[in-house]
Each structure stands twice: as C-alpha cells, then as structure tokens.
Amino acid sequence: MIRVENLSKEYGPVRALDDVSFEVGRQQILGFLGPNGAGKSTAMKIITTYLAPTSGKVLVDGIDVTEDPIAVRRRIGYLPETNPLYMDMRVDEYLRFCGQARGLRGEELRRRFDFVVEATRIGHMLKKEINQLSKGFKQRTGLAQALIHDPPVLILDEPTSGLDPLQIIEIRKLIQDLAREKTIIFSTHILSEISSTTNNVIIINQGKAIARGQINELTRDAYRELPVRASLVAPRDAVEAQLQQISGVDHVSVLGESDGQVSVEFRVQGDIGPAQRAVGEAALANGWTVLELGTPEVTLEDVFIAIVQNSDKAKIHDGQPAAAEVTHG
Amino acid sequence: MANIGIIFRREFRAYFDSSIAYIFMIVFLLFTAGIFMSGFFLQGAADMRSFFGNLPLFNLFFLPAVTMRLWAEDKRIGTMELLMTFPMKAHEIVAGKYLAALAFYAISLAGTITLPIMIAAIGNPDLGAIAGGYIGSLLLGAFYLAVGIFVSGLFKDQIAAFVVALMICLFFFFAGMPIVVATTDGWVNGLGSFLENFVGITAHFEDIQRGVLDMRNVLYFLTMTGLFLVLNTLSLEGRKY
Numbered sequence: 001m002i003r004v005e006n007l008s009k010e011y012g013p014v015r016a017l018d019d020v021s022f023e024v025g026r027q028q029i030l031g032f033l034g035p036n037g038a039g040k041s042t043a044m045k046i047i048t049t050y051l052a053p054t055s056g057k058v059l060v061d062g063i064d065v066t067e068d069p070i071a072v073r074r075r076i077g078y079l080p081e082t083n084p085l086y087m088d089m090r091v092d093e094y095l096r097f098c099g100q101a102r103g104l105r106g107e108e109l110r111r112r113f114d115f116v117v118e119a120t121r122i123g124h125m126l127k128k129e130i131n132q133l134s135k136g137f138k139q140r141t142g143l144a145q146a147l148i149h150d151p152p153v154l155i156l157d158e159p160t161s162g163l164d165p166l167q168i169i170e171i172r173k174l175i176q177d178l179a180r181e182k183t184i185i186f187s188t189h190i191l192s193e194i195s196s197t198t199n200n201v202i203i204i205n206q207g208k209a210i211a212r213g214q215i216n217e218l219t220r221d222a223y224r225e226l227p228v229r230a231s232l233v234a235p236r237d238a239v240e241a242q243l244q245q246i247s248g249v250d251h252v253s254v255l256g257e258s259d260g261q262v263s264v265e266f267r268v269q270g271d272i273g274p275a276q277r278a279v280g281e282a283a284l285a286n287g288w289t290v291l292e293l294g295t296p297e298v299t300l301e302d303v304f305i306a307i308v309q310n311s312d313k314a315k316i317h318d319g320q321p322a323a324a325e326v327t328h329g
Numbered sequence: 330m331a332n333i334g335i336i337f338r339r340e341f342r343a344y345f346d347s348s349i350a351y352i353f354m355i356v357f358l359l360f361t362a363g364i365f366m367s368g369f370f371l372q373g374a375a376d377m378r379s380f381f382g383n384l385p386l387f388n389l390f391f392l393p394a395v396t397m398r399l400w401a402e403d404k405r406i407g408t409m410e411l412l413m414t415f416p417m418k419a420h421e422i423v424a425g426k427y428l429a430a431l432a433f434y435a436i437s438l439a440g441t442i443t444l445p446i447m448i449a450a451i452g453n454p455d456l457g458a459i460a461g462g463y464i465g466s467l468l469l470g471a472f473y474l475a476v477g478i479f480v481s482g483l484f485k486d487q488i489a490a491f492v493v494a495l496m497i498c499l500f501f502f503f504a505g506m507p508i509v510v511a512t513t514d515g516w517v518n519g520l521g522s523f524l525e526n527f528v529g530i531t532a533h534f535e536d537i538q539r540g541v542l543d544m545r546n547v548l549y550f551l552t553m554t555g556l557f558l559v560l561n562t563l564s565l566e567g568r569k570y
Contacts (some may be wrong), residue, residue, distance in 0.1 A: 048414050052569040073416040086339075088346045100335045101415045145411070260470030 001026045001153060001183040002047065007056035009042050019056070023112055025150075029179045029198035033304065034188035037209040040187040041081050042321040043155050047185070048078045052077040060153060074102070077146035081157040083138055084145070087131035091122060094130060095148060102149035116144040119173065136167035143174065154178065156186040160193060171292055172197050178250050193300055211307045226295050226302070227251070227265045228272060230279060234288035236262045242286065246278045261291065332417045336425025340399070344433050357391055357437045362444060375452025377444060380537045381462035385502055385530055388466075388473050393494035395433060396477025397487045399426045419565045423457040424557055427478050433475075434470045435515040440462065465537035466548035469530065473498050476559035482561050501553075505529015 002024040009017040017039045019063045024030045032040045045051040045095055047058055049069035058065045060072045086094055095116065099109045117123050120140040127131060130141060139159065146154060160168045161177065175184060175197055188194060194201055195215055203211040203218075211218055236257050246268045255263040268275040276293060283290050344350040365380040372379070403409040412422055448454045462477040473494075480494040481487075503509055504524045514521025527533050 045410070048410075050410050050413050050569070070416045070418070076414070078410070080407060080410040082410070083405075084408040084411035086343070086408055087406065088343060089339075097339050098411070101332070101417065103416060142382070151365050304370050 001028075002030075003057075003063060004043070004047070004183065005057040005059075007043065007044060007046060007058060008054050009039075009051065010054045012266050017046075017053075017188065020207075020209045021056075022202050022209060022212060024183055024185060024200075026183055027179065027181065028200060028303050029175070029184045029186070031194035031198045031201040032185060032204065032230075033191065033201050034187075034189065035308075038204045040204055041157055043204070044155050044185065044187060045080075048076055049073055050078075050080075056187035062241065073243045074149070075151055077149065077152065078144045079142050079154075079156045079159055081161070083142040085130045085138060085141060088129065090127055090129055091133070092126040094141065095144055096195040098145045099148045102267050104149060109203055112148050112150060115150075116147045117146065119177075120144040136163055136170075137162060139167070143171070147178070152182060154182050154186075156184065158187055158189075159262075160188065160190070168193075171322045191250055191304055192295050202305065205308050210310075215303075218307065227267050228263050228276060228279075229255075229263065230290070230294060231263045231292040232283055232290055233260060233261050233286045234283070234286065235260075238286065239264060239288070242278065242282045246275060248275045249279070263292075267272035331459070332421040333425045333428065334414075336412075336417075336422050337428050340426050340429035341432055343427065350433065353391070353394065354437050354440060357387075358440050361387055362441055365444065375448050375454040377454070377459050377462055380444065381466060382535075382537055384466050385469055385534055388470060389495055389498050389502060390438075391437075392470060392473040393436065393498065395430050396474050396481050396482070396494060399430060399478050400482040401484050401487045401490045405487075410483070410498040413565070413568075419498045420558075420562045423478070423562050423565065426464055427474065427558060429475045429559075430478065431471060434474060435467060438470070442523075450537065454538065457540070461540035461542060462538045464542065465534050467480045468537065468547065468554075471554045472501075472530070472550050472557075473555040476501075477563040479564070480559040482564050501528065501530050503529070505533070506530035507531070 004020060004022050007017055007020045008015065020039070020043060022030070032043070040309050042051065042195055046053050047060065047065065049065045054065055061075050062070050063070050063075075086097075089097065092113075093115055096109065099112060104112055117126065120143050122137060125137050125141075130138065133141065134185050139162075141160065143156075146156070156175070158244050160171050163171065172193070174325065175186065179198075186197070196281060199215050200209075201213070201215055201218070202209055236254060240252055240254065240264055243249050246308075248271075249266050250269065251267040253265050257263070257266055272295065280293060282292060298299065364383060365377070365569065368379060400409070403412060413419075415422070445454065445456070446460045448459075449456070475518065476497050477490075477494040480497065481490040484490040484493070505528065510521040510525045510529070512521070513524060527549075533549045536543055536546045
C-alpha cells in the first residue's frame with residue numbers, strides 16, 4: 001500500500017532523511033519509532049505530499065507522490081504533529097469544512113460526518129468552539145478530520161502526545177479498531193506505545209532507518225546481549241562446575257549465596273533456548289530446586305538503546321560523520 | 330471552482346467570526362468618510378475627488394491588515410499542513426483566500442455608499458466620476474490585497490507580514506507620484522515615465538477616478554494583481570522543496 005524507496009530529504013546542508021526504504025502492506029500498522037528530531041515527521045510529510053523528497057520515491061497505492069499528489073491526498077488521512085485545528089470554528093463546522101474540502105457532498109458527507117463523530121466519540125462537543133475543548137477532545141477532533149473522507153491510508157504523527165493515560169488508551173484502541181480496514185503509519189517516541197498497538201516497527205535515528213521488523217524479533221536480538229539469571233537451591237561449587245560444562249554457556253558469575261541458595265548469572269553464545277533447557281535438565285538430574293531461570297524482562301527501551309548504540313558504533317566504523325540533529329516545526 | 334468556494338466560505342466567515350472584522354470596518358468608515366466630510370463643506374463642490382484621492386494612502390495601512398493573517402496564521406497554528414494536503418491545487422486555495430479578502434474589502438467600501446447618496450441629495454455630482462472612483466478603488470484594493478496575500482505567504486508572523494506588505498505597496502505608491510517621476514526623469518531620461526506608466530499607481534488610479542475607464546489602466550491593476558497571485562502560488566509550490 002505504501003512503498004518508500006531510498007527516500008532522502010535535505011534541508012539546506014542538513015540531511016533530515018538519509019536513504020530510508022520500507023513498505024507497508026494493506027491493513028497493516030507500522031510504528032515509526034525514534035527520538036525527537038530523528039526524521040519521523042519529515043518522512044510523514046513527504047508521504048502526505050506536504051514536502052517533496054530530495055531524492056527517492058514514495059508510492060501510495062501505486063501512485064507516485066510527486067507525480068500525482070492530488071490523487072495521493074485523496075487516499076490519505078493525515079494528523080500532523082501539530083493538530084491542525086481552526087480554533088475559532090465549531091467542531092461540526094470544522095469537520096464539515098474538512099469533509100467538503102476532501103470532496104464529500106450531501107448525503108455522503110452527512111453519513112461520513114455521523115460515522116467519525118461516533119467513532120471518535122465527540123458527539124456532545126459538536127456545538128462547541130474548538131478552543132474550548134480539552135486536549136483529548138482536540139486530538140479526537142483532529143483524528144475525526146483525518147478520517148472523514150474514509151481514506152484507505154492513515155498517517156498519524158504522534159497521535160497520543162500530550163494526552164493523559166486514559167486518553168492515550170482510548171486513542172490507541174481507536175487506532176487498533178481502525179486498523180481492521182486501514183493501512184496506518186503512526187509515529188511515537190514512547191516505546192510502550194508501539195508494543196501495545198502494533199508488532200511491526202521501523203526505528204529511525206538521525207535520518208536513517210536503523211532497524212526494521214517485528215518487535216519480538218528485535219527484542220530477541222536484544223535478549224542475546226543480556227545475561228541469563230538462575231537461582232537454585234544447590235551447592236555453589238557444583239552449580240558452577242555444571243554450568244561450565246553446558247555448551248554455549250560462558251562468563252558464569254555468582255551473584256550471591258544464602259541459606260543454601262545460589263544466584264548465578266551467565267551469558268549464552270547463540271540461542272538462549274537450548275542452553276536454558278540444558279541448565280534446567282542439569283538441575284533436575286542433580287536434584288536441585290530451580291527458583292528462577294531466565295533473562296530479566298527486556299523492555300523496548302533496552303531494545304531501542306541497544307539498536308541505537310549499535311548503529312552509532314557502526315557509523316563510527318564507517319568513518320561517516322553523524323548527521324546533525326534536526327528539529328521540525 | 331467548488332474548491333475555491335469551500336476555501337472562500339471558510340476564510341470569509343473567519344473574518345466575521347472575530348470582532349476584528351467589525352472593528353476594522355468601523356475604523357475604515359470613520360477614517361475615510363470622516364476625513365472626507367471634514368473638508369466637504371469647506372470645499373463646496375459636489376464630488377468625491379478628495380475621498381478617492383486619499384484612498385491609495387489610507388489603504389496602504391488598511392489592506393495589509395486585512396491580508397496579513399491569510400497565510401501567516403495558518404503557518405503559526407499548523408493548519409498549513411491541513412490546507413496543503415487537501416486534494417486541491419495550490420492556486421485554488423490562493424484564489425479562495427484572496428477572494429475572501431477582496432469581498433471583505435468590497436463590503437467595507439460599499440459601506441461608504443451613503444456618501445454619494447448624500448451628495449446627490451444636496452447637489453448635482455458627476456455620477457460617472459463617482460462610479461469610476463469606486464471601480465478604481467476596487468482595482469486598487471485588488472492590487473494591494475494581492476501584494477498582501479503574497480507577503481503573508483512568506484511569513485509566520487502577522488506583524489512582519491503587515492509591515493513588509495505595507496512597504497511593497499508604499500513602493501508602488503511612491504513610484505508613480507509626479508514628484509518622483511519628475512526627479513527620476515531628471516536623472517535618467519525616460520526612467521521616470523517608465524515608472525509612471527508601468528510601475529506606479531498614481532497615474533492609473535487618477536485616470537479611472539476621473540471617470541475615464543481606459544483599458545490600459547484597468548490592465549495595469551489586473552496585471553499587477555495577477556502577478557502577485559501567481560507569485561503567491563509559486564511560493565507555496567516552492568515551499569515543498
């Protein structure tokens with residue numbers, strides 16, 4: 001549905017996006033992850049035809065954004081990072097204006113209007129001026145605007161920023177509901193945001209796509225970097241000796257020992273699964289009680305930090321200068 | 330056309346949704362009609378020459394205030410991204426916004442219609458000249474407003490848009506003044522009359538105001554208006570790169 005090929009964007013001497021490629025299939029959600037100023041918004045602005053790429057290509061539903069921007073705009077609902085609301089308009093006026101501007105008329109406009117009001121649950125706010133709304137309702141109005149023409153593609157730039165936890169959950173749920181029939185790209189710098197909405201992510205840092213794929217795959221890579229911990233009711237020396245014998249296990253270190261219970265930490269070369277199983281079997285064979293065996297919970301923060309650090313290291317190895325930080329207005 | 334209408338309606342309503350529109354109109358009417366009336370009975374002539382004669386100067390301040398928000402505000406509050414991702418051509422949005430400003434000015438100008446009615450009641454004015462004056466004022470306004478909307482597209486800050494639009498209009502205002510024309514002709518022969526005929530406002534406006542509707546004068550205003558509207562559209566398209 002959306003295809004981005006070798007996309008680059010320069011603002012004068014600054015490279016905001018550097019050779020980014022990815023693809024989003026129909027009815028998929030793609031999470032755009034990255035620190036502030038990483039280039040997420042720039043990429044979205046190019047997909048929505050607000051900006052033109054310096055080089056590279058973006059196809060939405062097979063249409064090139066630079067060749068037929070108007071056809072692309074018809075297919076996209078866009079909620080920019082700065083919610084584009086006319087504060088002096090009433091909610092209903094604003095939504096009708098956006099609907100008409102996107103070509104809806106008469107019965108169709110009424111039908112879509114009713115639908116988005118229902119979906120975003122702003123029915124009781126329709127007669128209010130937008131500047132009187134709370135942040136959460138403003139955000140919903142912004143979402144309603146992006147949905148009014150029933151676009152197959154939704155581009156949401158930080159849709160939950162500045163909302164309170166309850167509002168975040170609501171918006172997130174709305175996005176998930178919408179994903180049943182729409183292709184969605186949404187960006188965030190809050191990691192937990194992504195894992196609760198989609199499994200499919202791309203991580204952007206300093207204009208480059210540094211990782212792409214399923215969150216659980218990316219997490220697995222981060223797990224490899226982490227030590228495994230075990231707590232056993234067993235004699236210390238025996239545990240140490242047993243662990244050394246298991247293939248793939250090294251760097252065994254004892255964390256603590258008390259009341260006949262020993263806590264150890266070790267690293268695994270290769271897959272963690274078999275090594276973990278071997279440790280469990282060894283404990284069973286020796287009649288030890290296993291209190292704990294496994295890696296500590298990996299958060300997306302760990303994943304993210306691991307990937308960003310790796311990419312920074314790689315950059316230094318390549319001898320390329322790091323791109324300057326870019327802020328988007 | 331439908332797209333122009335949609336943008337026009339929103340922008341036109343935006344003028345009247347805030348109190349600014351009413352304040353602006355009252356000030357405009359008080360100022361133009363008030364200054365005219367203060368000299369009217371002393372002068373003792375049943376015409377509106379001094380009224381129209383002052384408009385190019387007064388409008389230098391009024392019209393950039395009408396146009397300054399047109400793009401600058403959208404840039405400031407973020408609705409620029411909404412407008413520019415509507416399935417519309419840039420020139421349609423420019424036209425919608427511009428026509429809203431022009432309609433607003435036309436209504437303000439129409440508010441002075443009591444002046445010719447009053448003059449006709451107490452004297453015997455040259456109605457052709459007055460009609461010419463109104464047509465000229467509308468054309469003049471069209472030109473100033475086109476400069477204003479173009480400049481507004483370059484700024485995020487409304488005050489900056491106001492001041493720069495005023496400066497550009499002021500240039501066209503001064504360029505056609507007889508003293509400027511005579512002086513520049515003294516420096517470089519022919520440059521002054523070039524300014525008078527192709528750049529400055531004065532000669533064109535005064536001809537129309539006399540009731541002489543020469544196509545060359547009308548074309549001057551329409552060309553200038555078109556030029557700045559095209560520049561506005563180009564600057565919007567160029568913003569993407």
